[in-house]
Amino acid sequence: MDRRIATTRTKACARGLALALALAASAQQAPAQPVPAPLTKACQPGNASISEDNPLPNVAAALAQRKTLRILAMGAAPGRISRHGGGYTEVIEAMLQGALKGVNVVLINRGISGELAASAAVRMKIEVALDDPDLVLWQVGTNDALAFVPVDSFIATVKDQIDWLRAHNVDVALVGLQFAPEMLRDAHYKELREALRKLAAQEKVIIIRFFEAMQIINQAAGKEPVSEQFERDEAGYNCLAQYVAHAITLGTFAKAGLPRREPTPPGK
């Protein structure tokens, strides 16, 4: 009996030791615990417009295996968005570098302003072959909306591209259409925006709904004269950079299986 207990204890100890060793080994292999990139107070109201429930398995794998994260930025790229220098992509890179301690973040900007999704899709395949990214950050839709590309054709292009990226082990995060109050009245713009949101939900892809986020921030700021619009756009892109960095770190969380904040039940 005692021997049996001793044997059981020995087995339990061995199992425990094996588990501890396995955990230690996995802890060594695991990426640095990603801390969500912070959002400034001004940008927090728009945070509701980010879908952050979708994991980024290839990003998580890259962090675990290489401690390097390669991001390919496609789509329109605004200029410098911080008074101290640094463009939209540089700000994202710096934020991710801060949030993912010990990880080398490389952001390759291949955005071409004015490019339609169909042209960007063709070019993106070549850039993926050349740059070998773990994640594609694709700002898409605004140019297609302004050029009146049919919604079905636009969505088919984006869907095919998401499928192609997945087949090539590359994650994707979409950045939706840009904001301008005048576009609230534009039916085609609205239809395209909505279709992109649905596609992202259906494909379980991170989408930063830039339009909606800016709409919330602008409502908070109130109506301002056009001369102040430029500064507001600059602030908008700054928030966008924060949302992107935030969403990427949360996407990595999702893969790591860390406990997520549960929504508060109604009435509590």
Place this chain on the structure above:
Amino acid sequence: MPREPNAVDFWRGFALITIFIDHVPGLLYSQYTMTNYSLSDAADLFVFLAGWSMRLMADGEGRSMPTRLVMLRLFGRALELYAAQVLITMIAIAMLALSAIELSNPLLLEWHNASAVFNDPVPTHIGLAILTHQLGYFDILPLYVVLMLMAPFFALVDRIAPLWVLPVSFAIYFVALAFQITLPTWPVSGTWFFDPLAWQFTFVLGFVLARGDRGVGAWARRNIGWLRLIALPIVVAAMYAAHFNHLWDPTNVPSPKLFFLLDKAYATPPRLIQFLALVAVFSAAFPYIRRAAAAPWVGRAVMGLIDLLAMLGRNSLYVFCIGSLLSLSAQIVRYYGRGSVGSDTAVLILGVLIMAATAWIAESRRRARKPAHAA
């Protein structure tokens, strides 16, 4: 009198109209341009013919000039192109600003890389002046400026050791592709849409192939029959592949990858080979088109087309500049008119008419100046 229509002017006119259409994204007629049926497009044709024209200058009026004068003249052409680029860029920025105000839409300020101009004007204006900041669809002239800055060097090599022009150019092309060397953009980080170090090879190919008495140009003329036999299946296969999007997976190619990819920025070998095949096949076309001008029914229309395209080609810089601004106007008009078949047709017809009027005014001005000089 302007020179008689020839194949170079005709095809350059064709390239100019094609670039105008391709630079209006979403335009109904952009589905029928060269880029939808070929792995190369009008940009390759435009650059190749620029090299061809350089040969006409070097071996024509330049033959009797001392080398340094030829080099100076080419450098002067680079300055002229630079001035044109700065002018049309400033007009384009003003057009975007005016449209944003009139249509009350700040999104137009962010179109085509203009965002940095308005949001961060101090460094961006430096970038505009040194060509490291280019508006979307206004990126061919900066390439052309750099090519013309390289042109005096190639003209010099051509005078000293003509058989070395192509190997030197190929070596630069090879290194650019092997190490992905291109020019950076600033203040917005990125790279040039067209890599001048790679595209100079297309330009130099035009330059050496235009020479009929020796070198590669003479060899190509002697063997044009079987070259066309090889080229035809390449053209047909590329047409099928481009139209139905049956292309190879770019991630599966061996390293160095750029040698096997279809990349416009670097004018990569598969694209260049297909373009040269197109040149071999379509170099036979112009004499037939001229012959069709004598046909009883369609003759007048064909002659009109030849005259129109050749006139555009003879005045390519003016037409290109106006065409670039027309493409931007067309995008604004399409946005305002919501891109219907009617507005697209109007955009195409008006665009070609204005380009033709530009060429006609340029030629009238030259005609008026000549008698004055003679007097």
